Amino acid sequence: MKVEISKGIEELKFALLSPEEVRRMSAVKVITPDTYDDDGYPIEKGLMDPSMGVIEPGLKCKTCGGKVDQCPGHFGHIELAMPVVHIGFIKEIYSILSSTCSNCGRIKLPEDKLKEYFERIKDTANKLSDIEYDDIVSEVESDASEVVICPHCHFENQKVALDKPTTFREEGKKLTPKEIRERFEKIQNDDLPLIGLDPKVARPEWMILTVFPVPPVNVRPTITLETGERSEDDLTHKLVDVIRINQRLRENRDQGSPQLIIEDLWDLLQYHVTTYFDNQTPGTPPARHRSGRSLKTLVQRLKGKEGRFRSNLSGKRVNFSARTVISPEPFLSINQVGVPAKAARELTVTETVTEHNFERLKELIKNGPGKEEEIYRPGVNYVYRADGSRIKISEKNAGEVAEKMELGWQIERQMEDGDIVLFNRQPSLHRMSMMAHEVKVLPYRTFRFNLAVCAPYNADFDGDEMNLHVLQSQEARAEAEILMKVQENFLSPRFGGPIMGAIHDHITALFMLTYRNPLIPLEAGLHIMSYINVDRTPEPIEIDGKKYFKGRDMFSLILPEGVNIEFKGKLGDKSLDPSGTEGTIRIEDSKLLNGAIDENAIGQSKGVLLDYVLRKYGNAEGAKFLDNLTRLAAGVISFNGFSTGIDDEDVPGEAKAQLREVGNEAVQKVEKLIENYKNGLIGMEPGKTLEDTLESMVMKTLSQAREKSSEIASHYLGMDNSTVIMARSGARANMMNLAQMAGIIGQQSIRGQRQHRGYTNRTLPHFKKGDIGAYARGFVSSSYKEGLNPTEYFFHATGGREGLVDIAVRTSRSGYMQRRLINALEDLKVSEEGKVLDTEDSVIQLEYGEDGTDPSRSFEGDSVDVDYLVKEIFGKKYGGKK
Amino acid sequence: MHEMVPEHWLVSVKEEEKILKSLGVTKGQLPKIRKSDPVVKALEKVEGEISPGRIIEIVRKSRTRGIAKIYRTVIGE
Numbered sequence: 026m027k028v029e030i031s032k033g034i035e036e037l038k039f040a041l042l043s044p045e046e047v048r049r050m051s052a053v054k055v056i057t058p059d060t061y062d063d064d065g066y067p068i069e070k071g072l073m074d075p076s077m078g079v080i081e082p083g084l085k086c087k088t089c090g091g092k093v094d095q096c097p098g099h100f101g102h103i104e105l106a107m108p109v110v111h112i113g114f115i116k117e118i119y120s121i122l123s124s125t126c127s128n129c130g131r132i133k134l135p136e137d138k139l140k141e142y143f144e145r146i147k148d149t150a151n152k153l154s155d156i157e158y159d160d161i162v163s164e165v166e167s168d169a170s171e172v173v174i175c176p177h178c179h180f181e182n183q184k185v186a187l188d189k190p191t192t193f194r195e196e197g198k199k200l201t202p203k204e205i206r207e208r209f210e211k212i213q214n215d216d217l218p219l220i221g222l223d224p225k226v227a228r229p230e231w232m233i234l235t236v237f238p239v240p241p242v243n244v245r246p247t248i249t250l251e252t253g254e255r256s257e258d259d260l261t262h263k264l265v266d267v268i269r270i271n272q273r274l275r276e277n278r279d280q281g282s283p284q285l286i287i288e289d290l291w292d293l294l295q296y297h298v299t300t301y302f303d304n305q306t307p308g309t310p311p312a313r314h315r316s317g318r319s320l321k322t323l324v325q326r327l328k329g330k331e332g333r334f335r336s337n338l339s340g341k342r343v344n345f346s347a348r349t350v351i352s353p354e355p356f357l358s359i360n361q362v363g364v365p366a367k368a369a370r371e372l373t374v375t376e377t378v379t380e381h382n383f384e385r386l387k388e389l390i391k392n393g394p395g396k397e398e399e400i401y402r403p404g405v406n407y408v409y410r411a412d413g414s415r416i417k418i419s420e421k422n423a424g425e426v427a428e429k430m431e432l433g434w435q436i437e438r439q440m441e442d443g444d445i446v447l448f449n450r451q452p453s454l455h456r457m458s459m460m461a462h463e464v465k466v467l468p469y470r471t472f473r474f475n476l477a478v479c480a481p482y483n484a485d486f487d488g489d490e491m492n493l494h495v496l497q498s499q500e501a502r503a504e505a506e507i508l509m510k511v512q513e514n515f516l517s518p519r520f521g522g523p524i525m526g527a528i529h530d531h532i533t534a535l536f537m538l539t540y541r542n543p544l545i546p547l548e549a550g551l552h553i554m555s556y557i558n559v560d561r562t563p564e565p566i567e568i569d570g571k572k573y574f575k576g577r578d579m580f581s582l583i584l585p586e587g588v589n590i591e592f593k594g595k596l597g598d599k600s601l602d603p604s605g606t607e608g609t610i611r612i613e614d615s616k617l618l619n620g621a622i623d624e625n626a627i628g629q630s631k632g633v634l635l636d637y638v639l640r641k642y643g644n645a646e647g648a649k650f651l652d653n654l655t656r657l658a659a660g661v662i663s664f665n666g667f668s669t670g671i672d673d674e675d676v677p678g679e680a681k682a683q684l685r686e687v688g689n690e691a692v693q694k695v696e697k698l699i700e701n702y703k704n705g706l707i708g709m710e711p712g713k714t715l716e717d718t719l720e721s722m723v724m725k726t727l728s729q730a731r732e733k734s735s736e737i738a739s740h741y742l743g744m745d746n747s748t749v750i751m752a753r754s755g756a757r758a759n760m761m762n763l764a765q766m767a768g769i770i771g772q773q774s775i776r777g778q779r780q781h782r783g784y785t786n787r788t789l790p791h792f793k794k795g796d797i798g799a800y801a802r803g804f805v806s807s808s809y810k811e812g813l814n815p816t817e818y819f820f821h822a823t824g825g826r827e828g829l830v831d832i833a834v835r836t837s838r839s840g841y842m843q844r845r846l847i848n849a850l851e852d853l854k855v856s857e858e859g860k861v862l863d864t865e866d867s868v869i870q871l872e873y874g875e876d877g878t879d880p881s882r883s884f885e886g887d888s889v890d891v892d893y894l895v896k897e898i899f900g901k902k903y904g905g906k907k
Numbered sequence: 908m909h910e911m912v913p914e915h916w917l918v919s920v921k922e923e924e925k926i927l928k929s930l931g932v933t934k935g936q937l938p939k940i941r942k943s944d945p946v947v948k949a950l951e952k953v954e955g956e957i958s959p960g961r962i963i964e965i966v967r968k969s970r971t972r973g974i975a976k977i978y979r980t981v982i983g984e
Contacts, residue, residue: 858931868936876972888971 040226044236051102052076052088055239058268060247060257072264077101078241098241103268105237105298106275107291108202110191112299112306114232118205119187121212121220121229124169127195128180130211132165132219133172142219162221190308191295202295206233234298239264259320263301263312270294345495347372351450352486354473355659358652359525360511362448362462363473364493366401369440369466370394372495373406378434386436393423395439401466409435440464440495445502447494447509448474450482454843457481457514457524461496461505477525477651478511480629512648515639518881523636523647526629527654529756532622533667534658536754538576540607540621540744549664550574556660557583557653577617583653584615585642592633595623595755610634624755627654640893669747674767674810680741684734684768688806691730695723695799724779727772727804734768735761742767770805770813773824779803780820791816915946917954918962918978926962926978934960940979947981959983 053076060073067073076087078098086096110118126133134142142165146158174181183196193200209230217224245258257265274290300312303324311319327333347368354363364372378386392404408416408426411433416426430436440446442465449459460481467473472491479485496502507513517524527535537543545553547565550573554562563578589612596608610620612634620626626634639647676684701707702719710718739760742749748766751757765771773780780803786794792801800806803820807813813821852864859877861870874880876888884890918926927934940947940963951957958981965977 860932862936866936868932868938871930871932871977872975875967875975875977876969878971883971 038223038226040223041228041231042238043228043231047100047102047236047238050100051238052099053101055101055103055264055268056272058265058272060261060265061255065255072239072261072268073242073247074101077239078243080242080246096243098243100241101239103237103239103264103271105235105294106271106278107287107294108206108233108235109291109295109298110202110205111232111234112191112302115187115191117221118229118232119185119193120166120170121209122185122193122200122205124166124220125208125212125216126175126178126180127182127208129175129178130208130213131175131177132216133169133175133177133182134165135176138168139216139219146218159221162219165219190306191299201291202233206230206235209233237267237298259314259322260301262314263297263320263322266297266312267294267301270297343494345372345497347493348490350471351484351489351491352471352473353476353479354467355476355655357465357473357475358463359475359477359648359655360463361465361474362446362493363467363471364440364446364464365470365472366466366468367397367470368493369401369403369464370397370406372440372493373437374440374444374495375497376436376438378430378432378436380432383430383432386438387427387430389438390418390427390430390436391423393420394418396420401468403439403441403466405436405438407437409437440466442466445496445505447496447505448472448482448491449494450484450489450491452840454483454840455481455517455519457517458483459509460511460514461509462511475652475655476528476531477629477655479528480526481511481514481517481524512644515644515647516881517630518879520630521880521883522630523632523639524630525651526632526635527624527627527651527658528629530662530667531655531658532624532628532754532756533751534660534662534665535580535622535627535654536750536756537665537667538622538657538661539580539617540576540750540754543576544568544573545576545579547572547574550579553657553660553664554579554582556656558649558656559583559653580622580657581612581615581617583650583657584612584617585638585646585650586615588612588615588634588638588641590634590637593625594620595625596621596753621754623753628755640890641897667747669751671766671810673746673748674738674742674763674808676738676741676767680737680767683737684808687730687733687737688769691727692799692804692806694726695804698722698726699797720779723799723802724772727799731761731764731769731771734771735764738764738767766809768808770807770809770817770821773803773805773820775823775827780823789816789819912946913968914966915950916964916966917950917957918964920961923962926964930978934962934980937962937978937980939982941984942981943984957981 053070053074055070055072055074057068057071059068059071061071062068067075074087075084076099078088078096079086079091079093082093085092086099088099089096091097124132132139142161145161172182185200186194188194193205209228209232212220212229214224217227217229220229222229240260245260245264247258247261248256250256270290270293274287274294277287277290296309297312299306299309300320301322304311304320304322305325312322313319325332330336347364349365349368357363376382376386386405389403390405390408392402394406395402395404404423405418408418408430410416411431416422418426442463444464445461446464447459448462451458453459458481460478462474472493482491484491496505511525515523515525538545544566550565551562554574559582561582563574563582565572565574567573591609591611594608594610606619607621610622610626611618622634624631626632628635635647635651638650642650698707698719702715707715707718707722709715710721713721739749742763744750744753748758748763749760752760752763775782780788783789787796788801788803800816803824805813805817805821807817853861853869854863855873856862859872860868861873863869878888884893923934942957942959947957947963950963957963961981963979963981965979967975967977969975
């Protein structure tokens with residue numbers, strides 16, 4: 026059976042332009058080095074001859090009669106007085122010169138050897154790959170260039186040397202391009218395949234230019250400045266040089282000037298032609314503009330990051346987009362984005378006038394384009410009539426145009442609240458890097474969004490900028506709203522959990538609101554609850570004639586109806602709460618009965634409660650919950666206030682003494698270990714040398730010391746301490762960080778080992794040679810609060826640097842890995858039947874993921890969460906999980 | 908055979924059409940497997956010569972799906 030293969034490009038062939046072909050395709054022979062005359066008209070047979078195409082609207086091309094947008098442009102040509110070398114073929118010219126005989130033009134190999142090579146090339150039965158062909162060509166070249174006496178005509182050849190950039194020498198004697206061309210003309214067509222040329226499309230002498238193609242004016246347009254001044258393209262400048270020198274060379278040659286002058290001019294022509302192709306040829310000073318800027322010639326147009334390929338073909342720019350700095354706004358929904366009024370006036374949505382929107386659009390046009398100092402009111406910037414002509418709306422003509430408006434007109438309407446836009450932050454590493462938001466036009470100059478949305482974009486507000494794209498068609502808006510809206514991307518396909526959630530102060534605030542169920546005075550409670558979007562308040566309780574709200578009741582307000590869940594919070598069993606119950610969060614019938622709300626309940630990517638709400642009530646309800654949650658948190662924390670300082674890590678004198686004791690004890694223990702080691706009292710652990718055993722024991726001792734200091738610090742730092750609240754609730758930092766500030770920083774390591782590199786037998790000259798004690802190997806017994814001594818500081822810096830280097834190396838490496846993976850998979854698609862297909866409709870997977878499961882809708886890697894279903898259907902008694 | 912190598916079965920010529928129809932694909936669309944593939948060589952010892960164009964069924968174990976059946980078309984070399 027024949028396995029079908031889809032269409033593909035089989036072959037690409039590059040050929041050389043012959044002088045005849047250059048003349049044949051030429052529309053004009055350019056002989057004048059000038060562009061325009063004093064009246065601004067292009068000079069006949071000049072560089073801007075209208076036969077080479079038109080760039081000014083209204084004019085017609087002399088060759089094809091087309092106008093600006095119809096005429097593709099036509100080449101012209103320059104007849105060179107003397108031939109010059111094409112810089113792009115220097116290597117090829119050199120290799121042909123060395124491998125052919127200068128007398129008879131044959132490849133300098135004996136007939137039988139040539140035959141042998143021909144056999145290999147012509148072996149059509151198993152078609153040669155391009156690489157194999159290239160290999161044979163270079164083999165021929167290296168074989169033939171060794172030969173001195175030509176096996177065909179027995180001529181004694183001399184060695185040719187390339188004097189960069191463009192001069193060839195034979196035994197010190199200069200070979201002129203003319204001579205090279207004569208030699209190349211002698212090469213037989215039959216020999217060309219062994220040189221790597223196809224005689225049907227290329228001859229070696231065509232690598233030496235005798236006729237010079239002049240690109241169409243479209244390729245090098247004249248720019249007219251506002252002042253009316255004309256400025257020519259760099260290529261045109263270069264062509265002027267070429268023609269000028271070419272003319273002088275011809276005159277001198279025809280007058281029979283001295284050989285020296287002709288040679289100088291010839292070299293100059295070679296220089297101009299070379300820099301016309303590539304202005305960065307090594308060994309050639311770049312041609313410069315009068316201002317000193319080097320000219321951008323052909324190679325520079327294509328090459329590099331700013332070249333045609335990477336900048337214009339691989340990367341394109343779009344309209345209807347904006348970019349500015351971002352900042353936070355907790356009062357926006359996670360689905361919204363705040364757009365500055367200034368941007369909203371520029372960004373437009375194109376609407377076609379129909380019977381249904383006629384009146385609305387008429388009103389919009391009447392609003393005009395609006396003024397910056399006015400309060401924002403959407404208007405219209407441009408109107409397109411049915412015939413395609415454009416009217417710019419100004420304050421003056423707004424009313425007039427509104428009256429004339431007809432069905433079928435296109436209105437470019439300014440942004441209004443509720444428009445759907447795409448919002449993006451680079452690097453766009455996953456699908457959540459570009460999500461759809463609803464617009465809310467706001468004053469000032471930044472894009473704003475809810476803090477919970479920082480996580481999917483990986484954004485912060487230290488100067489980050491983001492891009493916004495306005496959708497232009499109904500289909501695009503509908504698709505974006507269904508597939509790309511923020512709330513539709515709640516669950517990440519990476520781990521199947523909510524990627525958005527409460528962060529930092531949200532967690533701190535709600536933890537403080539629910540930890541030990543505090544009493545909140547009536548007025549304060551009402552103020553805080555005014556932040557959220559609910560229509561009821563909890564029942565206040567009365568103590569000593571004063572009314573209070575309970576914190577947990579206030580939190581319960583934002584829960585959807587029917588929440589029943591019990592799970593372990595961050596405090597767990599080791600709660601600092603004497604009763605030890607704060608770690609179990611129990612919600613029955615949407616009432617928070619027990620526990621402190623913390624990171625495990627509402628935090629991003631681990632919030633159990635958030636996950637529950639999303640799965641049970643859907644994305645819309647989830648978004649509402651998170652919106653209210655961020656507002657409530659903002660209310661609580663701004664009413665109570667919350668701050669921290671270094672004195673949060675103050676510990677009493679007795680604690681300080683204890684910590685010092687722990688440090689000293691550890692150091693002494695290490696010394697004891699080393700002494701035992703020196704006396705041979707330590708036994709080897711399995712799989713380790715004696716030194717390794719000692720190292721691991723020392724490391725263990727020192728890490729125990731740090732743990733101990735952590736315990737002491739935790740003991741003295743209570744829940745009345747801001748930093749402890751943050752650490753315990755999971756808002757930021759952990760207890761170890763606090764212990765490092767208050768107690769002992771601990772061992773500084775490099776590649777998981779104690780610091781050991783540096784001078785001979787010691788890390789720093791401050792220690793004795795051979796000292797392997799705690800301090801000599803990077804143990805830091807000071808705290809961040811006290812400060813480090815110089816050696817400690819140094820070790821700390823080395824450890825810190827390792828972290829930085831690690832991150833730099835890891836991100837670049839994994840980034841490139843991911844890029845390659847994406848490039849390999851980017852055009853796979855999931856068909857309607859759920860098959861994964863490539864662009865040729867070949868099957869990659871018969872069912873997506875071979876199980877057809879959407880990872881963002883799976884449960885911890887399983888397709889269905891059976892326990893949850895059992896619990897929901899049969900009541901919690903039957904729930905499988907504890 | 909090694910436990911990490913999933914089960915490979917040769918699909919009989921009679922069944923080929925039925926399977927392709929149920930999958931809604933043509934033979935050419937299926938992923939390929941070389942005749943020189945060690946598994947195909949091993950399978951040839953049991954089934955005799957396997958000519959290019961035959962279909963091989965691969966049965967993989969899957970945590971989420973139990974078993975997943977995949978089909979590949981044998982190609983030359």
